[in-house]
Amino acid sequence: MSTATxxxxxxxxxxRRWVYETKDGHRIALLPLIVRYVLLLLVVAITIGPFxxxxxxxxxxxxxxxxxxxxxxxxxxxTLKNYVRVSEIIPILTFVLNSLIVAVSSVGLNVAGASLAGxxxxxxxxxxxxxxxxxxxxxxxxxxxxxIISLLQMMNDTHLTNSLVAVFLxxxxxxxxxxxxxxxxxxxxxxxxxxxxLDGANAWKRFWNIGLPSVKGTLAVVGLFAFMGSWxxxxxPLLVLTDTNKYTLTVGxxxxxxxxxxxxxxxxxxxxxxxxxxxxxxxxxxxxFFKGIGEGAIKG
Amino acid sequence: xxxxxxxxPWLFLGPGLLITIAFVFYPFVRTxxxxxxxxxxxxxxxxxxLANYQAALADPLFWIALRNSALxxxxxxxxxxxxxxxxxxxxxxLIPGIGIFRTAIxxxxxxxxxxxxxxxxWLFNDRGMINGxxxxxHLITKPIPFLSDPWLLLFCAMVVTIWKGLxxxxxxxxxxxxxxxxxxxxxxxxxxxxxxxxxxxxTMPAMRSTMILVGIISSVSAFRVxxxxxxxxxxxxxxxGQDTTLVTLIQSSGTGLSAxxxxxxxVSVVLFVLTLGLLVVNLRLTQSKEN
Numbered sequence: 285m286s287t288a289t290x291x292x293x294x295x296x297x298x299x300r301r302w303v304y305e306t307k308d309g310h311r312i313a314l315l316p317l318i319v320r321y322v323l324l325l326l327v328v329a330i331t332i333g334p335f336x337x338x339x340x341x342x343x344x345x346x347x348x349x350x351x352x353x354x355x356x357x358x359x360x361x362x363t364l365k366n367y368v369r370v371s372e373i374i375p376i377l378t379f380v381l382n383s384l385i386v387a388v389s390s391v392g393l394n395v396a397g398a399s400l401a402g403x404x405x406x407x408x409x410x411x412x413x414x415x416x417x418x419x420x421x422x423x424x425x426x427x428x429x430x431x432i433i434s435l436l437q438m439m440n441d442t443h444l445t446n447s448l449v450a451v452f453l454x455x456x457x458x459x460x461x462x463x464x465x466x467x468x469x470x471x472x473x474x475x476x477x478x479x480x481x482l483d484g485a486n487a488w489k490r491f492w493n494i495g496l497p498s499v500k501g502t503l504a505v506v507g508l509f510a511f512m513g514s515w516x517x518x519x520x521p522l523l524v525l526t527d528t529n530k531y532t533l534t535v536g537x538x539x540x541x542x543x544x545x546x547x548x549x550x551x552x553x554x555x556x557x558x559x560x561x562x563x564x565x566x567x568x569x570x571x572x573f574f575k576g577i578g579e580g581a582i583k584g
Numbered sequence: 585x586x587x588x589x590x591x592x593p594w595l596f597l598g599p600g601l602l603i604t605i606a607f608v609f610y611p612f613v614r615t616x617x618x619x620x621x622x623x624x625x626x627x628x629x630x631x632x633x634l635a636n637y638q639a640a641l642a643d644p645l646f647w648i649a650l651r652n653s654a655l656x657x658x659x660x661x662x663x664x665x666x667x668x669x670x671x672x673x674x675x676x677x678l679i680p681g682i683g684i685f686r687t688a689i690x691x692x693x694x695x696x697x698x699x700x701x702x703x704x705x706w707l708f709n710d711r712g713m714i715n716g717x718x719x720x721x722h723l724i725t726k727p728i729p730f731l732s733d734p735w736l737l738l739f740c741a742m743v744v745t746i747w748k749g750l751x752x753x754x755x756x757x758x759x760x761x762x763x764x765x766x767x768x769x770x771x772x773x774x775x776x777x778x779x780x781x782x783x784x785x786x787t788m789p790a791m792r793s794t795m796i797l798v799g800i801i802s803s804v805s806a807f808r809v810x811x812x813x814x815x816x817x818x819x820x821x822x823x824x825g826q827d828t829t830l831v832t833l834i835q836s837s838g839t840g841l842s843a844x845x846x847x848x849x850x851v852s853v854v855l856f857v858l859t860l861g862l863l864v865v866n867l868r869l870t871q872s873k874e875n
Contacts, residue, residue: 306678316779323674328688331751335691337713338703351711354720401600410593419601423608425863429808429831430856433838433848434611434618440625454607457600487592516696518811519831523839534698538815541702548706555699563687566694570687574758 335559342366342552350548366553370540373550376557378529379536382448383515386532390452390514391507397457398506399499402465403491407477417466423459429519436523450524451532452514461506468502469495504572515562533558612856618849625843636850645825646851649833652738652813656745656829657806657862663746664802665795668753673787675754676761690751697748701815704744705731731816734826741812741827753798757791764790800866804859810835830855 302314312320337357343366344350344359370376404410405417435454436445444450472495480490496503518534525531531539540554566573619636623629640646675686692700707713708730715727730736764787772782810831817827819836828836830851838848 304679308678310677312677312679317679320674320677320679324685327671327674328685331692331747332688334703334707334747335695338706341706351716353716355713355716397599397603400596404593404596408593408596410590413593416597416601419604419609423604425860426608426612427804427808427856427859428608429810429834430852430859431608431611431615433834433843433845433852434614435607436839437614437625437845438607438611454603457603459604459608462600487596491596512694516698518696518698518815519835523835534696537698537702548709551702552706555702559695559699562694562696563691566690567687570683574683574686574755 338552339556341549342556344549366547366549367557369547369550370554370557373543374536374540374554375529376533376536376554379531379533380557380561382530383533385448386452386521387511387514389448390456391510393452393456394458394461394510395503395507398461399465399496399503400491401457401462402467403469403495405462405466406469407472407490407495408487420459420462424463428455432520432523435520439524445524446526446530448530451517451521454520455514455517458510458513461510464502464506465499468499472498501572501575504569508566508569508573511565512562615849615852618845619853621846623845623849625841625845629846632846636846637854639847640850640854645828645833648826649828649830649851652828653807653809653830655738656742656809657803660742660745660749660806661799661803664749664753664806665799667746668750668798669757669791669795671750671754672757672761673783676758689754692748693751695748697811698815700744700748701812704740704747705816708740732823734817734822734824737817737822738813738827741809741816744812744816745806745809749802753802756798757794760791760794761787796866796870800863803862803866807859807862808855830858 304312304314304317306312340357340359341350343362343364345361345363345365347361348359349356401416401420405413405420439445439450444453476494477490480494485493516534517532518538521532521535522538525535528536528539537551537554537558541551618629620631620633621629622632622635671689675682675689709715710727710729710731714730715724718724719727728736730740768786768790769782772786777785808831809829813821813827813829814832814835821828821832821836834848834851834855837844837851
């Protein structure tokens with residue numbers, strides 16, 4: 285917890301009042317602070333409660349009654365057996381690996397492709413710029429679901445169906461990401477570019493040495509969104525993948541749910557395997573994320 | 585390589601433009617073309633004029649899909665505009681532990697829809713947590729058939745959509761809240777305005793344009809709902825297809841060996857036109873309010 289913040293007592297009238305001062309200088313009296321925490325706990329119970337219930341279900345053994353009224357939260361004897369059973373029923377590690385390949389490719393290509401295009405739109409002068417800009421804006425207006433059937437046909441025509449490349453290729457340079465990065469690059473002062481041009485730095489050098497380091501926050505947001513977007517995607521991999529061994533985690537879980545519906549403990553273990561890495565990743569990047577969002581990813 | 589020359593911008597833009605044109609514009613144009621043909625997966629088909637559109641208008645499932653997608657927008661959007669703003673105000677101040685709270689509220693956004701739906705199906709189960717608690721409290725004697733009644737299924741899918749969306753829009757509001765000048769709040773406080781009054785006179789006006797933006801984004805995405813409904817109601821979209829939405833209709837009619845690509849494409853074009861219409865209506869409404 286932050287040490288810069290300090291709780292301090294101060295005189296207000298004749299009473300001594302406790303006032304909490306936040307890092308950025310907001311002062312909150314004791315009662316509103318307590319109300320705030322109570323409300324926060326309530327909200328968190330709603331958003332995290334279902335995950336906790338699922339997690340506890342995944343630890344329950346065959347002797348635990350899943351359907352007790354009133355519901356019993358904790359397992360009598362926690363067991364990891366369900367996690368072992370998931371991997372016996374479906375090749376869950378393969379699914380995780382497939383999802384990782386897709387997500388990492390999507391992050392890499394999005395960060396590289398969108399920052400290059402965004403840089404050109406923001407910092408380079410050339411004819412046809414407004415046309416190129418219009419292409420990316422126009423792409424935002426077309427809902428992906430509206431052309432998904434034709435996209436599937438394209439993959440069939442090129443025999444890419446049932447490959448992981450087909451999963452990440454269509455979304456590998458998102459138009460929205462290009463526009464987000466364009467906005468971030470626009471914020472760099474002109475003079476810096478002009479000085480670099482006088483020094484003889486070409487477009488690539490300016491992009492690499494000046495551009496990229498200034499938009500780290502936005503890059504983090506774009507990368508995180510690309511990762512979550514492809515890790516979570518369901519409709520497209522469901523359509524384009526037919527071979528069980530090629531399934532990504534989301535499609536695989538749907539398959540698990542359909543085939544072995546009878547034991548909720550095993551399904552619960554499967555969902556935990558899918559969700560825990562993502563929540564951990566987010567916890568690690570949390571500070572960067574909230575900062576990057578505030579920096580101008582949305583402001584634009 | 586000469587990177588100061590005329591080619592440089594196009595080298596930078598090349599990959600992005602190529603991907604966008606190949607995987608967004610081309611399939612879209614092809615969808616429009618297909619919607620006028622009787623194509624199947626193994627046959628490019630012939631031009632049949634407006635037959636697919638006529639078939640859609642005569643198809644009861646199409647009307648059910650349209651109704652459900654529209655209902656989804658009407659029911660889900662108000663919650664996604666208002667609740668996340670309140671949450672953003674709640675997590676705005678940097679009090680101890682706020683990072684953990686923010687992450688905890690954001691967790692449903694991070695989890696994939698498949699995971700979220702499986703979790704909620706387990707909660708909504710006939711013998712699940714929610715029915716168990718309601719029975720324990722003697723509010724009901726028989727379990728509520730959340731997952732077998734078509735209307736309740738749609739309602740449950742909406743609950744899931746809202747629950748999963750809260751954190752996302754909260755972060756959008758949070759980013760903008762930081763830009764509201766603090767002096768405004770302090771001045772209002774000096775004038776003796778309470779928290780509710782300050783919310784109405786300072787926060788709300790400053791957040792108006794963001795609320796409109798959230799309204800637009802959430803209504804367009806609600807109109808395109810697929811995963812929640814497909815996963816909760818199953819591939820048939822509920823008993824007798826009662827929970828069909830436009831996108832589940834596209835998926836069910838456009839895939840598989842007996843797919844009718846022409847028909848699915850026609851529904852896709854309708855989806856596009858209505859989404860665009862939704863955008864235009866939203867923008868019109870907001871502009872007329874500003875004048």
